[in-house]
Amino acid sequence: MTSSLDITRRAALHVLGATPILLGAAAPSLAAPLKPSFAVTTPIHINSVTLRVRDMMVMTAFYGQVLGLAVLSADTERTVLGADGVPLVTLLNKPNDSPDDPSTAGLYHTAFLMPDRKELGRWLITAYVNGVPFTGFADHSVSEALYLDDPEGNGVEVYADRPHEGWTWKADGQVKMGTDELNVDDLVSGLPRDGKLPYTAPAGFRIGHVHMRVGDTAQARDFYVKATGLDMTALIANESAAFFSNGRYHHHVGSNVWQSRGAGKRPENMSGLETAAFTVAPDLMEGLRTRLKTHGTDMKEDGSALVALDPWNTPIRFIPGT
Numbered sequence: 071m072t073s074s075l076d077i078t079r080r081a082a083l084h085v086l087g088a089t090p091i092l093l094g095a096a097a098p099s100l101a102a103p104l105k106p107s108f109a110v111t112t113p114i115h116i117n118s119v120t121l122r123v124r125d126m127m128v129m130t131a132f133y134g135q136v137l138g139l140a141v142l143s144a145d146t147e148r149t150v151l152g153a154d155g156v157p158l159v160t161l162l163n164k165p166n167d168s169p170d171d172p173s174t175a176g177l178y179h180t181a182f183l184m185p186d187r188k189e190l191g192r193w194l195i196t197a198y199v200n201g202v203p204f205t206g207f208a209d210h211s212v213s214e215a216l217y218l219d220d221p222e223g224n225g226v227e228v229y230a231d232r233p234h235e236g237w238t239w240k241a242d243g244q245v246k247m248g249t250d251e252l253n254v255d256d257l258v259s260g261l262p263r264d265g266k267l268p269y270t271a272p273a274g275f276r277i278g279h280v281h282m283r284v285g286d287t288a289q290a291r292d293f294y295v296k297a298t299g300l301d302m303t304a305l306i307a308n309e310s311a312a313f314f315s316n317g318r319y320h321h322h323v324g325s326n327v328w329q330s331r332g333a334g335k336r337p338e339n340m341s342g343l344e345t346a347a348f349t350v351a352p353d354l355m356e357g358l359r360t361r362l363k364t365h366g367t368d369m370k371e372d373g374s375a376l377v378a379l380d381p382w383n384t385p386i387r388f389i390p391g392t
Contacts, residue, residue: 116349119345124341132221133159134268136267148162180277181229282384
């Protein structure tokens with residue numbers, strides 16, 4: 071990709087080796103609260119993720135100083151980071167875990183949603199000038215996306231949605247999502263070409279979706295559609311990837327077999343995804359409970375939350391809220 075910023079993987083140095091990062095909480099945003107992004111206004115949407123990490127200090131530095139999340143609480147066992155006081159990422163201290171294996175079921179990426187396109191461009195510039203290495207860039211028609219990995223190899227997407235009123239929905243109920251070249255020049259046009267770490271996430275910064283590595287997309291469809299009640303919004307590339315959402319969002323969950331086709335139960339004591347959590351409107355919880363039981367999903371009650379195991383043994387939490 072040609073760009074005036076010359077953003078290439080060759081030019082980008084690993085951020086933790088190229089730039090000193092100060093460990094600690096990102097400063098709280100002083101901006102006025104924005105209208106919530108469409109992704110988090112649907113009755114069911116992504117709440118947060120929990121990751122098992124082998125190096126708590128390095129991982130806290132990445133999510134706190136590069137992605138701009140504030141440390142909301144921390145002890146020797148876990149660190150909780152978020153934006154606007156809302157928990158988004160919990161890191162569990164598991165120094166003896168084996169490294170995540172991309173051929174297993176697990177996390178493909180956590181997708182952090184910017185409140186608008188300008189904030190995405192600002193973060194791109196900040197990341198680039200500080201040597202953050204990217205793994206990809208894409209225009210998905212419904213959104214513009216930047217891809218990278220955290221220091222332990224967990225995929226990260228940082229993206230901004232285009233207005234949902236302009237998305238194209240087909241007769242079969244699927245949304246048009248492409249994978250085209252991202253116009254980086256246009257994304258950063260008119261923005262200052264500087265940025266310093268630590269970065270502070272803007273007001274309204276949230277997790278818009280999670281994308282999972284699975285063993286079989288048909289099994290993912292069975293779980294997310296029949297058991298949890300999400301709608302399938304896209305099925306692509308010879309069923310190698312399937313996407314699901316609530317409330318006509320383009321997707322709250324992605325699933326693919328690009329590296330993990332045929333994967334079985336996720337191994338224990340492996341770094342990476344521990345659990346993904348959804349927020350569910352309180353009046354939908356009873357229907358969800360009934361659907362999970364009818365489906366035969368392994369499920370338990372955890373206070374007011376429901377915890378269901380997906381077909382690959384990853385706990386998926388459903389938390390009542392708005």
